[in-house]
Amino acid sequence: MPSTTPLTIIVAINPRAAFGLGLEAAPPVVTALEEAGHDVTALSMPSYDELREAVAAELRMGADALVVVGGDGMVSLGVNLIADSSVRLGIIPSGTGNDVARALGLPLDNTEAAIRMLLAELDHEPRRIDAGRVTAADGTVRWFAGVLSAGFDAIVNERANHMAWPRGPRRYTLAMVWELLWFRPIRYRVTIDGDPVDTKGMLVSVSNGTSIGGGMLITPDAQFDDGLLDVFIVGSLPKLRFIRLFPLVFKGRHVGNPAVTIRRGRSIRLESDDVVAYADGERIGMLPVEVEVRPGALLVLAPIL
Numbered sequence: 417m418p419s420t421t422p423l424t425i426i427v428a429i430n431p432r433a434a435f436g437l438g439l440e441a442a443p444p445v446v447t448a449l450e451e452a453g454h455d456v457t458a459l460s461m462p463s464y465d466e467l468r469e470a471v472a473a474e475l476r477m478g479a480d481a482l483v484v485v486g487g488d489g490m491v492s493l494g495v496n497l498i499a500d501s502s503v504r505l506g507i508i509p510s511g512t513g514n515d516v517a518r519a520l521g522l523p524l525d526n527t528e529a530a531i532r533m534l535l536a537e538l539d540h541e542p543r544r545i546d547a548g549r550v551t552a553a554d555g556t557v558r559w560f561a562g563v564l565s566a567g568f569d570a571i572v573n574e575r576a577n578h579m580a581w582p583r584g585p586r587r588y589t590l591a592m593v594w595e596l597l598w599f600r601p602i603r604y605r606v607t608i609d610g611d612p613v614d615t616k617g618m619l620v621s622v623s624n625g626t627s628i629g630g631g632m633l634i635t636p637d638a639q640f641d642d643g644l645l646d647v648f649i650v651g652s653l654p655k656l657r658f659i660r661l662f663p664l665v666f667k668g669r670h671v672g673n674p675a676v677t678i679r680r681g682r683s684i685r686l687e688s689d690d691v692v693a694y695a696d697g698e699r700i701g702m703l704p705v706e707v708e709v710r711p712g713a714l715l716v717l718a719p720i721l
Protein backbone atom coordinates (compact mmCIF):
# COMPACT_ATOMS: atom_id res chain seq x y z
CA MET A 417 0.00 0.00 0.00
CA PRO A 418 1.47 3.41 -0.91
CA SER A 419 2.67 5.51 2.00
CA THR A 420 0.95 8.81 2.77
CA THR A 421 4.21 10.75 2.36
CA PRO A 422 6.87 9.60 -0.12
CA LEU A 423 10.28 9.91 1.56
CA THR A 424 13.92 9.74 0.52
CA ILE A 425 15.34 6.68 2.23
CA ILE A 426 18.83 5.19 2.31
CA VAL A 427 19.04 1.46 3.02
CA ALA A 428 22.47 0.40 4.30
CA ILE A 429 23.06 -3.33 4.14
CA ASN A 430 25.69 -5.41 5.92
CA PRO A 431 26.02 -8.55 3.77
CA ARG A 432 28.05 -10.17 6.57
CA ALA A 433 25.60 -9.56 9.44
CA ALA A 434 24.83 -12.75 11.38
CA PHE A 435 27.23 -14.49 9.04
CA GLY A 436 25.12 -13.86 5.91
CA LEU A 437 21.59 -13.14 7.15
CA GLY A 438 21.88 -9.44 6.25
CA LEU A 439 22.09 -10.29 2.58
CA GLU A 440 18.88 -12.35 2.70
CA ALA A 441 16.96 -9.69 4.61
CA ALA A 442 17.82 -6.77 2.33
CA PRO A 443 15.90 -7.34 -0.96
CA PRO A 444 12.43 -7.57 0.65
CA VAL A 445 13.14 -4.37 2.61
CA VAL A 446 14.05 -2.43 -0.53
CA THR A 447 11.08 -3.84 -2.48
CA ALA A 448 8.62 -3.04 0.32
CA LEU A 449 9.85 0.55 0.65
CA GLU A 450 9.71 1.10 -3.12
CA GLU A 451 6.23 -0.38 -3.33
CA ALA A 452 5.17 2.03 -0.60
CA GLY A 453 6.20 4.85 -2.95
CA HIS A 454 9.47 5.91 -1.28
CA ASP A 455 12.58 6.98 -3.14
CA VAL A 456 15.08 4.31 -2.10
CA THR A 457 18.86 4.12 -2.44
CA ALA A 458 20.26 0.74 -1.37
CA LEU A 459 23.94 0.60 -0.43
CA SER A 460 26.13 -2.40 0.30
CA MET A 461 29.92 -2.31 0.16
CA PRO A 462 32.79 -4.77 0.56
CA SER A 463 33.67 -3.34 3.99
CA TYR A 464 32.17 -1.47 6.92
CA ASP A 465 34.39 1.60 6.36
CA GLU A 466 33.47 1.82 2.68
CA LEU A 467 29.79 1.47 3.58
CA ARG A 468 30.05 4.27 6.16
CA GLU A 469 31.69 6.55 3.56
CA ALA A 470 29.05 5.71 0.95
CA VAL A 471 26.17 6.34 3.38
CA ALA A 472 27.76 9.61 4.58
CA ALA A 473 28.04 10.81 0.96
CA GLU A 474 24.39 9.91 0.28
CA LEU A 475 23.26 11.65 3.48
CA ARG A 476 25.03 14.82 2.34
CA MET A 477 22.69 14.85 -0.69
CA GLY A 478 19.73 14.82 1.72
CA ALA A 479 17.58 12.02 3.13
CA ASP A 480 14.60 11.63 5.43
CA ALA A 481 15.56 8.24 6.84
CA LEU A 482 18.42 5.78 7.05
CA VAL A 483 17.44 2.14 7.40
CA VAL A 484 20.18 -0.23 8.51
CA VAL A 485 19.97 -3.95 7.76
CA GLY A 486 22.21 -5.81 10.18
CA GLY A 487 23.00 -6.07 13.87
CA ASP A 488 24.22 -3.67 16.53
CA GLY A 489 27.31 -2.86 14.47
CA MET A 490 25.06 -1.50 11.74
CA VAL A 491 23.03 0.42 14.32
CA SER A 492 26.35 1.92 15.40
CA LEU A 493 27.12 2.90 11.80
CA GLY A 494 23.74 4.60 11.51
CA VAL A 495 23.79 6.27 14.92
CA ASN A 496 27.23 7.77 14.27
CA LEU A 497 25.97 9.29 11.02
CA ILE A 498 22.60 10.64 12.08
CA ALA A 499 22.93 11.59 15.78
CA ASP A 500 21.83 15.15 16.47
CA SER A 501 20.19 15.43 13.02
CA SER A 502 16.62 15.23 11.75
CA VAL A 503 17.24 11.99 9.83
CA ARG A 504 15.22 9.06 11.21
CA LEU A 505 16.91 5.71 11.88
CA GLY A 506 15.15 2.47 10.93
CA ILE A 507 16.49 -0.96 11.85
CA ILE A 508 15.82 -4.31 10.21
CA PRO A 509 17.38 -6.58 12.84
CA SER A 510 19.46 -9.23 11.10
CA GLY A 511 22.57 -9.48 13.23
CA THR A 512 23.69 -11.91 15.88
CA GLY A 513 22.94 -9.95 19.06
CA ASN A 514 20.49 -7.24 17.92
CA ASP A 515 20.49 -5.74 21.41
CA VAL A 516 19.41 -2.22 20.40
CA ALA A 517 16.54 -3.56 18.26
CA ARG A 518 15.58 -5.88 21.13
CA ALA A 519 15.38 -3.01 23.62
CA LEU A 520 13.39 -0.90 21.13
CA GLY A 521 10.81 -3.67 20.84
CA LEU A 522 11.41 -4.39 17.16
CA PRO A 523 10.53 -7.86 15.85
CA LEU A 524 13.57 -10.16 15.87
CA ASP A 525 14.04 -13.24 13.68
CA ASN A 526 11.15 -12.12 11.51
CA THR A 527 12.09 -9.84 8.63
CA GLU A 528 8.53 -9.61 7.34
CA ALA A 529 7.24 -8.36 10.70
CA ALA A 530 10.16 -5.91 10.99
CA ILE A 531 9.37 -4.53 7.53
CA ARG A 532 5.68 -4.12 8.39
CA MET A 533 6.62 -2.20 11.54
CA LEU A 534 9.11 -0.04 9.63
CA LEU A 535 6.45 0.90 7.04
CA ALA A 536 3.95 1.76 9.75
CA GLU A 537 6.48 3.86 11.68
CA LEU A 538 7.40 5.82 8.55
CA ASP A 539 3.86 7.18 8.61
CA HIS A 540 4.12 8.29 12.28
CA GLU A 541 6.13 10.77 14.25
CA PRO A 542 9.44 9.02 15.06
CA ARG A 543 10.37 8.05 18.62
CA ARG A 544 12.94 10.41 20.12
CA ILE A 545 15.53 8.64 22.28
CA ASP A 546 18.73 9.55 24.11
CA ALA A 547 22.19 8.76 22.76
CA GLY A 548 25.51 8.17 24.48
CA ARG A 549 28.27 10.50 23.29
CA VAL A 550 31.76 9.12 23.91
CA THR A 551 34.93 11.18 23.88
CA ALA A 552 38.16 9.17 23.73
CA ALA A 553 41.49 10.33 25.16
CA ASP A 554 42.56 11.66 21.74
CA GLY A 555 39.39 13.76 21.49
CA THR A 556 37.64 11.50 18.96
CA VAL A 557 33.87 11.58 19.41
CA ARG A 558 31.64 8.54 18.85
CA TRP A 559 27.99 7.85 19.59
CA PHE A 560 26.05 4.82 20.76
CA ALA A 561 22.41 3.90 21.21
CA GLY A 562 22.70 0.78 23.36
CA VAL A 563 25.60 -0.05 25.66
CA LEU A 564 29.26 0.86 26.03
CA SER A 565 31.28 -1.88 27.73
CA ALA A 566 34.81 -1.88 29.05
CA GLY A 567 35.15 -5.13 31.01
CA PHE A 568 35.15 -8.86 30.39
CA ASP A 569 32.61 -8.71 27.54
CA ALA A 570 34.62 -6.06 25.66
CA ILE A 571 37.75 -8.19 26.02
CA VAL A 572 35.83 -11.21 24.65
CA ASN A 573 34.63 -9.08 21.73
CA GLU A 574 38.19 -8.01 21.00
CA ARG A 575 39.40 -11.62 21.13
CA ALA A 576 36.56 -12.86 18.85
CA ASN A 577 37.30 -10.13 16.30
CA HIS A 578 40.87 -11.36 16.04
CA MET A 579 39.88 -14.99 15.49
CA ALA A 580 39.61 -16.31 11.93
CA TRP A 581 37.84 -19.49 13.09
CA PRO A 582 35.13 -20.63 13.77
CA ARG A 583 32.96 -18.45 11.51
CA GLY A 584 29.60 -18.57 13.32
CA PRO A 585 28.48 -17.37 16.75
CA ARG A 586 30.57 -20.20 18.25
CA ARG A 587 33.50 -17.82 17.81
CA TYR A 588 32.18 -15.77 20.76
CA THR A 589 31.73 -18.88 22.93
CA LEU A 590 35.29 -19.96 22.22
CA ALA A 591 36.64 -16.45 22.84
CA MET A 592 34.73 -16.30 26.13
CA VAL A 593 36.08 -19.63 27.36
CA TRP A 594 39.62 -18.61 26.40
CA GLU A 595 39.41 -15.22 28.11
CA LEU A 596 37.82 -16.73 31.23
CA LEU A 597 40.95 -18.81 31.68
CA TRP A 598 43.15 -15.71 31.87
CA PHE A 599 40.81 -13.02 33.15
CA ARG A 600 41.72 -11.15 36.33
CA PRO A 601 39.54 -8.45 37.94
CA ILE A 602 40.37 -5.00 36.56
CA ARG A 603 41.08 -1.83 38.56
CA TYR A 604 38.84 1.03 37.44
CA ARG A 605 38.13 4.58 38.41
CA VAL A 606 34.47 5.23 37.59
CA THR A 607 33.39 8.86 37.94
CA ILE A 608 29.64 9.44 37.83
CA ASP A 609 28.56 13.08 37.61
CA GLY A 610 31.87 14.17 39.15
CA ASP A 611 31.83 11.59 41.96
CA PRO A 612 34.85 9.23 41.58
CA VAL A 613 34.88 5.64 42.85
CA ASP A 614 37.93 3.35 42.69
CA THR A 615 36.87 -0.26 42.27
CA LYS A 616 37.99 -3.66 41.05
CA GLY A 617 35.57 -5.30 38.68
CA MET A 618 34.74 -7.95 36.09
CA LEU A 619 32.15 -6.07 34.01
CA VAL A 620 31.71 -2.33 33.63
CA SER A 621 29.12 -0.97 31.21
CA VAL A 622 27.38 2.32 30.57
CA SER A 623 23.88 1.63 29.29
CA ASN A 624 21.29 3.56 27.40
CA GLY A 625 19.67 0.27 26.36
CA THR A 626 19.06 -2.80 28.48
CA SER A 627 21.16 -5.69 27.15
CA ILE A 628 24.40 -6.94 25.66
CA GLY A 629 25.41 -10.21 23.99
CA GLY A 630 21.99 -11.00 22.53
CA GLY A 631 19.69 -10.39 25.47
CA MET A 632 21.82 -10.39 28.64
CA LEU A 633 19.71 -7.90 30.58
CA ILE A 634 22.53 -6.11 32.40
CA THR A 635 20.47 -2.98 33.10
CA PRO A 636 16.85 -4.18 32.88
CA ASP A 637 15.44 -0.86 34.12
CA ALA A 638 17.40 1.41 31.76
CA GLN A 639 15.19 3.65 29.67
CA PHE A 640 15.93 5.13 26.28
CA ASP A 641 14.29 8.43 27.05
CA ASP A 642 14.99 9.27 30.70
CA GLY A 643 17.95 11.57 29.99
CA LEU A 644 20.18 9.25 32.05
CA LEU A 645 22.72 6.47 31.57
CA ASP A 646 22.81 3.37 33.80
CA VAL A 647 26.25 2.36 35.03
CA PHE A 648 26.54 -1.39 35.60
CA ILE A 649 29.45 -2.83 37.58
CA VAL A 650 30.12 -6.42 38.57
CA GLY A 651 32.74 -6.28 41.32
CA SER A 652 35.68 -8.60 41.83
CA LEU A 653 34.47 -12.21 42.08
CA PRO A 654 36.00 -15.68 42.06
CA LYS A 655 35.52 -17.14 38.56
CA LEU A 656 33.00 -19.76 39.61
CA ARG A 657 30.78 -17.11 41.22
CA PHE A 658 31.21 -14.91 38.14
CA ILE A 659 30.07 -17.77 35.88
CA ARG A 660 27.13 -18.49 38.18
CA LEU A 661 26.02 -14.86 37.84
CA PHE A 662 25.62 -15.16 34.05
CA PRO A 663 22.24 -16.98 33.99
CA LEU A 664 20.88 -14.44 36.50
CA VAL A 665 22.07 -11.52 34.34
CA PHE A 666 20.42 -13.06 31.26
CA LYS A 667 17.06 -12.77 33.01
CA GLY A 668 17.81 -9.44 34.69
CA ARG A 669 17.58 -11.20 38.10
CA HIS A 670 20.99 -9.95 39.28
CA VAL A 671 19.62 -6.57 40.41
CA GLY A 672 20.16 -6.38 44.17
CA ASN A 673 22.92 -9.03 44.10
CA PRO A 674 25.72 -7.82 46.41
CA ALA A 675 28.31 -8.26 43.62
CA VAL A 676 26.39 -5.92 41.31
CA THR A 677 26.13 -2.13 41.42
CA ILE A 678 23.82 -0.14 39.15
CA ARG A 679 23.89 3.65 39.34
CA ARG A 680 22.50 6.37 37.13
CA GLY A 681 24.13 9.53 35.85
CA ARG A 682 24.45 12.00 33.04
CA SER A 683 28.20 12.03 32.61
CA ILE A 684 30.49 9.08 33.26
CA ARG A 685 34.26 8.84 33.03
CA LEU A 686 35.85 5.37 32.87
CA GLU A 687 39.56 5.02 33.56
CA SER A 688 41.78 1.95 33.67
CA ASP A 689 45.08 0.66 32.34
CA ASP A 690 45.11 -1.28 29.11
CA VAL A 691 41.33 -1.91 28.85
CA VAL A 692 39.44 -1.64 25.58
CA ALA A 693 35.92 -0.17 25.21
CA TYR A 694 33.27 -1.36 22.77
CA ALA A 695 29.96 0.38 22.15
CA ASP A 696 27.07 -1.25 20.27
CA GLY A 697 29.50 -4.05 19.43
CA GLU A 698 32.00 -1.76 17.69
CA ARG A 699 35.48 -0.91 18.93
CA ILE A 700 35.82 2.54 20.51
CA GLY A 701 39.43 2.30 21.70
CA MET A 702 41.33 2.09 24.96
CA LEU A 703 40.19 3.76 28.20
CA PRO A 704 39.94 6.46 29.40
CA VAL A 705 36.64 7.55 27.88
CA GLU A 706 34.12 10.24 28.82
CA VAL A 707 30.52 9.31 28.19
CA GLU A 708 27.71 11.81 28.36
CA VAL A 709 24.03 11.39 27.67
CA ARG A 710 22.55 13.49 24.89
CA PRO A 711 18.82 13.53 25.61
CA GLY A 712 16.68 13.06 22.51
CA ALA A 713 19.62 13.05 20.06
CA LEU A 714 18.21 10.16 18.01
CA LEU A 715 15.00 9.81 16.03
CA VAL A 716 14.15 6.14 15.62
CA LEU A 717 11.48 4.34 13.63
CA ALA A 718 10.23 2.29 16.54
CA PRO A 719 7.00 2.18 18.55
CA ILE A 720 6.73 4.18 21.75
CA LEU A 721 6.61 1.42 24.37
Ligand SMILES: Nc1ncnc2c1ncn2[C@@H]1O[C@H](COP(=O)(O)OP(=O)(O)OP(=O)(O)O)[C@@H](O)[C@H]1O
Nearest residue numbers: 433434462463464486487488489511512513514697
Ligand atom coordinates in the same frame (compact mmCIF):
# COMPACT_ATOMS: atom_id res chain seq x y z
N1 LIG B 1 30.68 -5.53 3.81
C1 LIG B 1 30.45 -5.18 5.07
N2 LIG B 1 29.61 -4.16 5.35
C2 LIG B 1 29.37 -3.81 6.67
N3 LIG B 1 29.92 -4.45 7.73
C3 LIG B 1 30.77 -5.48 7.50
C4 LIG B 1 31.06 -5.89 6.17
N4 LIG B 1 31.90 -6.96 6.23
C5 LIG B 1 32.14 -7.18 7.54
N5 LIG B 1 31.45 -6.31 8.31
C6 LIG B 1 31.51 -6.29 9.77
O1 LIG B 1 30.24 -6.54 10.32
C7 LIG B 1 30.23 -5.99 11.65
C8 LIG B 1 28.87 -5.53 12.05
O2 LIG B 1 28.01 -6.58 11.96
P1 LIG B 1 26.52 -6.43 12.49
O3 LIG B 1 26.51 -5.83 13.81
O4 LIG B 1 25.67 -5.83 11.44
O5 LIG B 1 26.12 -7.95 12.62
P2 LIG B 1 26.45 -8.97 13.78
O6 LIG B 1 27.83 -8.70 14.28
O7 LIG B 1 26.12 -10.31 13.27
O8 LIG B 1 25.36 -8.58 14.87
P3 LIG B 1 25.45 -7.97 16.37
O9 LIG B 1 26.40 -6.82 16.35
O10 LIG B 1 24.04 -7.54 16.68
O11 LIG B 1 25.90 -9.10 17.23
C9 LIG B 1 31.17 -4.81 11.64
O12 LIG B 1 32.03 -4.88 12.76
C10 LIG B 1 31.94 -4.94 10.33
O13 LIG B 1 33.31 -4.91 10.53
